[in-house]
Amino acid sequence: MIRNIIGCILIFIGVVFYIISVIGNLKFKYILNRMHSAGIGDSFALSFVIIGCIVINGLNVTSLKLIVACVCLYFTSPVCSHMLAKLEADTNPNLEEECEVEKECRS
Amino acid sequence: MNKKFNKLYNILCVIFALIFIAAMIITVSALPNIGDATNPTNNEVSEKYLTDSSWETGSLNAVSGMILDYRAFDTLGESHVLFVATVAVFILLRRDEDSRKDLPTRCLNQSYEQAYDPILAKSLEFLIPAIFVFGIYVIANGHLSPGGGFSGGAIIGAAFILYLNAYGLESIERFCNSRTYLICSCCALLFYGLAKSYVFYVGANHLHSIIPVLADGSILASGLILPLNIAVGVVVSNTVYALYIMFRRGGFSR
Numbered sequence: 225m226i227r228n229i230i231g232c233i234l235i236f237i238g239v240v241f242y243i244i245s246v247i248g249n250l251k252f253k254y255i256l257n258r259m260h261s262a263g264i265g266d267s268f269a270l271s272f273v274i275i276g277c278i279v280i281n282g283l284n285v286t287s288l289k290l291i292v293a294c295v296c297l298y299f300t301s302p303v304c305s306h307m308l309a310k311l312e313a314d315t316n317p318n319l320e321e322e323c324e325v326e327k328e329c330r331s
Numbered sequence: 332m333n334k335k336f337n338k339l340y341n342i343l344c345v346i347f348a349l350i351f352i353a354a355m356i357i358t359v360s361a362l363p364n365i366g367d368a369t370n371p372t373n374n375e376v377s378e379k380y381l382t383d384s385s386w387e388t389g390s391l392n393a394v395s396g397m398i399l400d401y402r403a404f405d406t407l408g409e410s411h412v413l414f415v416a417t418v419a420v421f422i423l424l425r426r427d428e429d430s431r432k433d434l435p436t437r438c439l440n441q442s443y444e445q446a447y448d449p450i451l452a453k454s455l456e457f458l459i460p461a462i463f464v465f466g467i468y469v470i471a472n473g474h475l476s477p478g479g480g481f482s483g484g485a486i487i488g489a490a491f492i493l494y495l496n497a498y499g500l501e502s503i504e505r506f507c508n509s510r511t512y513l514i515c516s517c518c519a520l521l522f523y524g525l526a527k528s529y530v531f532y533v534g535a536n537h538l539h540s541i542i543p544v545l546a547d548g549s550i551l552a553s554g555l556i557l558p559l560n561i562a563v564g565v566v567v568s569n570t571v572y573a574l575y576i577m578f579r580r581g582g583f584s585r
Binding site for chain 1: 450458461
């Protein structure tokens with residue numbers, strides 16, 4: 225019973241972060257801003273939902289698989305965001321109109 | 332004359348489309364309900380597959396037993412279709428030295444090439460071996476759990492693509508180039524064809540096959556299904572990687 229409540233609270237936190245991420249994704253117009261809000265959903269909210277599922281499920285093989293999925297997503301989604309940001313910074317010639325660029329990064 | 336013909340053509344088009352729409356709607360309305368027990372799909376064929384495949388083929392996964400034993404000829408055709416598709420893309424997109432000379436240099440330099448990225452490379456050092464092991468597990472356990480040659484081959488092909496993007500063409504050329512592609516694909520397809528020809532020959536002449544089917548749930552339980560799964564996996568992973576690299580660069584080498 226207690227386990228169910230703790231798991232539901234964790235999943236609820238995750239869903240709240242997801243809602244924030246979706247709102248940001250719809251509100252922002254520029255890709256770097258949108259990526260920032262999408263990253264919240266990818267790394268933080270997803271981890272909370274999976275940890276909630278693990279707490280509800282208890283310790284067994286399914287939980288182990290969920291932990292592996294959580295670790296893999298925590299590895300991949302920041303790298304994915306980094307690659308997207310790098311692609312945008314490399315290919316957009318008018319980057320300085322959108323955001324501040326440090327002097328040593330200017331090509 | 333031409334104008335009149337165009338008008339007639341348009342009217343005929345509409346009439347044809349209406350006829351086809353009516354035919355489709357009538358056919359759909361005549362179809363039986365989804366999930367009805369008396370449907371013609373619920374016949375003795377699927378029942379036999381579900382009840383007998385675990386001891387006849389030794390594969391606990393009924394889908395694997397179906398596609399690599401009962402309907403292995405169909406799967407042979409599918410893997411050849413994959414190979415032929417890659418060959419067709421080769422013919423269409425291949426850029427050899429002669430055609431490269433004709434292109435102006437700005438066309439060659441136009442494509443954006445991602446430079447070596449330390450963050451991506453470091454994180455993929457942990458991930459790519461895990462992905463390879465997972466793909467090999469999916470292929471090798473294809474007859475015991477959900478999975479098989481097609482899904483495992485797609486996973487391994489994706490790992491190849493990740494490796495290419497993280498470490499560059501020179502790095503992957505050492506172990507995965509056009510030579511290894513041709514050798515692996517042709518050997519896998521030849522092995523598949525020969526193995527299945529033997530089985531069909533033996534079965535049609537009511538002889539005893541030398542390939543044992545243990546059907547005890549171990550990894551060698553299902554006779555030919557494990558090697559055939561590996562062959563299909565090799566073909567699928569090669570196809571995924573070759574299609575990607577052809578559309579990316581127009582060839583295996585730069």
